[in-house]
Structures are given as structure tokens and as C-alpha cells.
Amino acid sequence: MALTLASAARLLEQHHLLREIIQNDHWSLDPHRFDDADTPFEDVTYDTRTVKPGSLLFCKGRFRSEYLDGIDDKGLAAYVSQTDLSSATHAAGLIVDDVQKAMSLLSAEFYGRPQDHLTVIGITGTKGKTTTNYFTQAVLNAFNGGRTALFSSVDNCVDGHTYVESDLTTPESLDAFRMMRQAVDNGMTHLVMEVSSQAYKVNRVYGLTFDVAAFLNISPDHISPIEHPTFEDYFHCKRRIVVNARRLVLGADCAHADLIREDAAAAGVPVSTFALHNGGRNHGTPADVIAWPLDDAHDAYEIAANGLDLGSxxxxxxxxxxxxxxxxxxxxxxxAGFDTHDPKALEALHAMESVHIAGRMEQFRDTESNTLAIVDYAHNFASVNALLDFVEERYGDEHPRITLVTGSAGDKAMDRRKEIVQASQHRIDRLILTFEDTDTEPVIDICRQMLGYVTDPNLETSIILDRTEAIETGIAEARGHADDGRLNVILVIGKGEEQWVKDHGRHVPYEGDNRVVERVFKLGDESR
Known part of the structure; x- marks a missing residue:
């Protein structure tokens, strides 16, 4: 059904969002008192630069009336706003209480509610969202012949095999429904997507119900004046996925799991669980799906679901x-309905084994020295701690000399700066602080702030603002220690394969952490 001024007004009224419709000096709640009320919109957009004849424009964020200069000449049909903009355009305005909520609802309708034609799986948690996303897509693709779309913080994929770099962990609602429409038109049957706390904070997924949602884990993150003022607010936003799902998958060892279960019980949402039993099959929190190591090296794991062994x-x-x-x-x-008793389904599960995500736990060996470099997106206490646990578990017997090359994002997630230092300082030998993305905050101030959190007097520290130089310096120093017989481990975290850095709001070309390491190590693609 086509989206019109009349149908848009009805939908907004149903959700108690519509205040009134305004055009010039005429105010009303009845859309049929305005011209062309039943004429379908030709396009929806939140960018005035893309307005064309018949467009519905969402005036979101810090929108200013001067953005509408000349807009009537472009053929704007109507706009949605939280303020009256009739002084700047003759188009009809749907005045609403929350333009983000309105945009999510109306975009879904404009694109024909594509979510109704997909099994939509949403994944949230402080860490592990992206990897779980890719694992889930790989399994479903192997089972359904490559008909699973994916939205992630790394890439978006709407045809099951073509991956395009993404800008946000969870796309803006209009973009998400547009891509869902493309996925349906491409024959996709499933969509797996990451759902960030910000997606609920700013209503990017308003009105969307997930067929299955996962709540992996929770720990403090994204605490800043422009994100979440407190951990409680961050956790609350994360928890909203529970009541917007038909089924929930929960990490059995997730902090505050009891509260999440209360959310699910109140909403009538059934819960299944998963857990890691590192001490052996029967040594861990009981769960519906468990994984445990087959040997002390932790090179392979067995997985069981509801008591059924699925293999190694x-x-x-x-x-x-x-x-x-x-x-x-x-x-x-x-x-999501996958039958683990089905031999084809069991085979499809092994598609996880070949998943590779550039910039995540990528390991490189230097041929000129006893040096291992690991490039990862770790960026907070939990992920840095997990990375160092891995190094200790795998290489601790070699007493490695560990160098950490890191920065922290500007203008947001201020808590990460202290947490990265706290997680690492007593477990590493060398800390190099360097450039990471920023909007307005000077990177040198961020690095100096992080340096101020260092309390370990034995930790070597320095600030090298040029990120490429910082990585090259870490490698050169490791090579300088090659004769002492110790394994050198260089951890480069925060940017992964991203070939840009955000400097004062602009994306500036950057080689990429993994590519810098490859180049300096003189490695080819076979190193990945």
C-alpha cells in the first residue's frame, strides 16, 4: 500500500505521535483538508540535497529552517518535523512529538514493511555482536542457499554475498528499511543485524519486532554526555530489545541476567540460553547451548544443544x-527454527569455522624476528581484558614482551579511556598512545588523559600521534628485542581494517591497522 499524506497521518495518530498538520496558515488534524492527501509519495529522505518531486522529508536532528531554502523548487511534497516550518516552505508539514519514531514507522510503510517478509534476528551486547552476527549469517547462508542479509558495524550485505562498508552499528531507520526492501527484492529470507544501545536511545528501530533477539552480555560502555549519561541508562536502552522480540537468546553468565529474565517474563517472551564451559562440559553455568574445549590448548571446542552433541x-x-x-x-x-537434528543443519553449523572478519583477531607473524602482531577492534575494558586473557592463555608460557598500541574515540565514550588503561597496564610492558577518531576534541588531550591514568611505574609509555608511525615504532622496538629470546607480542586495537580515521568530523584516508602490519612485516595475503 502506497504511503500518502492521509495514510501517514493515520499511522502517526495510531501511535499518538501526530500533533497537527500545518500548511501555510492552515492547521488541521484532517489530512483531506489539504491538497493531494491521497497522492503517493515518490520518495522518503532525511537529506534536503536528495529531495525531488513528490518527496517526504524528515527534518531530524539539529535541523534548521534555512536548510529548506529553495526546497519548494525541488518539488517537496511534505515534511515531518517537531517544529512548524511553514515559514520556509509551502509543503504540508506533519508536526510530531518525535521525528525519529515517526521516521521509523513511515519508512517501514513506504518500503512495504519488508520486515514482514524476513525472519529478523537482532543481536545486542557490549561485546561479541559483530562476530556472532557473522557466525549466524554463515550458518543460515549455508543452510538456505545464501539468502541471509546482514547489517553490522563492519559491513552491510543485502544479497547474501556482497559486503559494503557500513557507517553505523545499526543503520538509521530509513536506511535500514530501504536495505530490508532491497534484501527482500533480492530473494533474502533472513536478516541478521547488530542492535546498538544508541539504536534504542535515538529510536532507529522503533516499531521493529525481532523474530529472535540475542542479549550476549553487558558491561559499562558508551558512557558520555552525548551517548549515555550513566550505566543504568546504557543498560536500560540495551534491555529494550527484550520486549521488542518474539524469542530471546541470553548469555547464561550475563551480568544482571535475572533482570533481563524479568523483562522477558513480563513481556511473555520465551528465553533460551548459551554458555562457555572452559572447565569442561559439566563445569559451568547450565545452559541450553554450551561449548567447551577439547584439550588444554583450547584449539577446538565441542558444542552441544539441549544435550545433543553437535560435533567439534x-x-x-x-x-x-x-x-x-x-x-x-x-x-x-x-x-529461529533451525532443527539441529537435521543432518543438513548440522553440516551448516560448520560454516562458522571458515568465518574471517578482517581486523578482528587477525594474527601476523614477522619473518625477521620472534614477533606476533594481533590486530583487533578491542576498545573497552571487557574486550581489552579478553584479548589479554587470550594472549596469556596461548603464549603465557613464553613470557612475552607485550606492546599495546591504542587510542580512544574523541567526544564520546569517555569511560573507555580509563578502562583501556586499567585493563592493560599491569599486563603489558609497553603502551603507545595514538590517534583515534574524533569530532572536535584534540587527540593529544585524549592521549594525555589516558596517560594520566597510568599508575604502574614499570610500564613504558609514550604518545605518538601519527597512527602509522605508532605501529611502525612498536614493530621496530620489538625487532630490537629479537635477540633476547622472548616472544614479542604487539596488540594494535581500535581501528582494525578501517581505511580511514575521523578527524574533526571528516573521514581522512588511512592505510588500515592490518595493512600497516602486513606492509612492515612484508607479508602477502597468505598471512591472513
């Missing part, structure tokens, strides 16, 4: 936490 798995992505993510993926596909 050897992932391309290293780290115990990735086997926990694999268990979450198994629980998700099972909750």
Missing part, C-alpha cells in the same frame, strides 16, 4: 570468547 569445531577466529559467540549463534539459529 575449530574456528578461524581465535580466542575462547569466539567459541562463546559461536554458542550464541547456535542458540540463535535454533530459536
Amino acid at each position: 569445531f575449530r574456528l578461524s577466529l581465535d580466542g575462547d570468547f569466539n567459541y562463546l559467540n559461536a554458542a550464541a549463534a547456535v542458540a540463535l539459529v535454533q530459536a
Whole structure:
């Protein structure tokens, strides 16, 4: 059904969002008192630069009336706003209480409610969202012939095999429904997507119900004046996925799991669980899906679902936490109707073993020295701690000399700066602080602030603002220690494969952490 001024007004009224409709000096709640009330909109947009004849424009964020200069000449049909903009345009205005909520609802309608034609799986948590996303897509693709779309903080994929770099962990609602429409038109049957706390904070997924949702874990993150003022607010936003799902998959060891279960019980949402039993099959929190190591080296894990052994798995992505993510993926596909008794389904589960995500737990060996570099997106206490746990578990017997190259984002998530230092300082030998994305905050101030959190007098520290130089310096220093017989481990975190840095709001070309390491190590693609 086409979206018109009349149908848009009805939908907004149903959700108690519509205040009134305004055009010039005429105010009313009845859309049929305005011209062309039943004429379908030709397009929806939140960018005035893309307005064309018949467009519905969402005036979101810090929108100013001067953005509408000349807009009537472009053929604007109507706009949605929280303020009256009739002084700047003759188009009809749908005045609403919340333009973000309105945009989500109306965009879904404009694109024909594509979510109704997909099994939509949403994944939230402080860490592990992206990896679990890719594992889940790989399994479903192997089972349904490549008909699973994906939205992630790394890439978006609407045809099951073509991946395009994404800008946001969870797309803006209009973009999300547009891509869902493309996915449906491409024959996709499933969509797996990351759902950030900000997605609920700013209503990017308002009105969207997930067929299955996963709540992986929770720990403090994204605490800042422009994100979440407190951990309680962050956690509350994360928890909103529970009441917007038909089934929930929950990490059995998730902090505050009891509260999440209360949310689910109040909403009548059934819950299944997953867990990692590093001490052996029967040594851990009981769960519906469990994974446990087959040997002391933790090179392979067994996974069982509801008591049924699914076989052993050897992932391309290293780290115990990735086997926990694999268990979450198994629980998700099972909750989505995947029959683990089906031999074809069991075979499809092994698609997780070949998943590789550039910039996540990528390991590189230097041929000129006893040096291992790991490039990862770790960026907060939990992920940095997990990364160092992995190094200790795998290489602790070699007493490695560990160098950490890191920065922290500007203008947001201020809590990460202290947490990265706290997680690492007593477990590493060398800390190099460097450039990471910023809007307005000077990077040198961020690095100096992080340096101020260092309390370990034995930790070597320095600030090298040029990120490429920082990585090259870490490698050169490691090579300088090659003769002492110790393994050198260089951890480069925060940017992964991203070939840009955000400097004062602009994306500036950057080689990419993994590519810098490859170049300096003189490695080819076979190193990945």
C-alpha cells in the first residue's frame, strides 16, 4: 500500500505521535483538508540535497529552517518535523512529538514493511555482536542457499554475498528499511543485524519486532554526555530489545541476567540460553547451548544443544570468547527454527569455522624476528581484558614482551579511556598512545588523559600521534628485542581494517591497522 499524506497521518495518530498538520496558515488534524492527501509519495529522505518531486522529508536532528531554502523548487511534497516550518516552505508539514519514531514507522510503510517478509534476528551486547552476527549469517547462508542479509558495524550485505562498508552499528531507520526492501527484492529470507544501545536511545528501530533477539552480555560502555549519561541508562536502552522480540537468546553468565529474565517474563517472551564451559562440559553455568574445549590448548571446542552433541569445531577466529559467540549463534539459529537434528543443519553449523572478519583477531607473524602482531577492534575494558586473557592463555608460557598500541574515540565514550588503561597496564610492558577518531576534541588531550591514568611505574609509555608511525615504532622496538629470546607480542586495537580515521568530523584516508602490519612485516595475503 502506497504511503500518502492521509495514510501517514493515520499511522502517526495510531501511535499518538501526530500533533497537527500545518500548511501555510492552515492547521488541521484532517489530512483531506489539504491538497493531494491521497497522492503517493515518490520518495522518503532525511537529506534536503536528495529531495525531488513528490518527496517526504524528515527534518531530524539539529535541523534548521534555512536548510529548506529553495526546497519548494525541488518539488517537496511534505515534511515531518517537531517544529512548524511553514515559514520556509509551502509543503504540508506533519508536526510530531518525535521525528525519529515517526521516521521509523513511515519508512517501514513506504518500503512495504519488508520486515514482514524476513525472519529478523537482532543481536545486542557490549561485546561479541559483530562476530556472532557473522557466525549466524554463515550458518543460515549455508543452510538456505545464501539468502541471509546482514547489517553490522563492519559491513552491510543485502544479497547474501556482497559486503559494503557500513557507517553505523545499526543503520538509521530509513536506511535500514530501504536495505530490508532491497534484501527482500533480492530473494533474502533472513536478516541478521547488530542492535546498538544508541539504536534504542535515538529510536532507529522503533516499531521493529525481532523474530529472535540475542542479549550476549553487558558491561559499562558508551558512557558520555552525548551517548549515555550513566550505566543504568546504557543498560536500560540495551534491555529494550527484550520486549521488542518474539524469542530471546541470553548469555547464561550475563551480568544482571535475572533482570533481563524479568523483562522477558513480563513481556511473555520465551528465553533460551548459551554458555562457555572452559572447565569442561559439566563445569559451568547450565545452559541450553554450551561449548567447551577439547584439550588444554583450547584449539577446538565441542558444542552441544539441549544435550545433543553437535560435533567439534575449530574456528578461524581465535580466542575462547569466539567459541562463546559461536554458542550464541547456535542458540540463535535454533530459536529461529533451525532443527539441529537435521543432518543438513548440522553440516551448516560448520560454516562458522571458515568465518574471517578482517581486523578482528587477525594474527601476523614477522619473518625477521620472534614477533606476533594481533590486530583487533578491542576498545573497552571487557574486550581489552579478553584479548589479554587470550594472549596469556596461548603464549603465557613464553613470557612475552607485550606492546599495546591504542587510542580512544574523541567526544564520546569517555569511560573507555580509563578502562583501556586499567585493563592493560599491569599486563603489558609497553603502551603507545595514538590517534583515534574524533569530532572536535584534540587527540593529544585524549592521549594525555589516558596517560594520566597510568599508575604502574614499570610500564613504558609514550604518545605518538601519527597512527602509522605508532605501529611502525612498536614493530621496530620489538625487532630490537629479537635477540633476547622472548616472544614479542604487539596488540594494535581500535581501528582494525578501517581505511580511514575521523578527524574533526571528516573521514581522512588511512592505510588500515592490518595493512600497516602486513606492509612492515612484508607479508602477502597468505598471512591472513
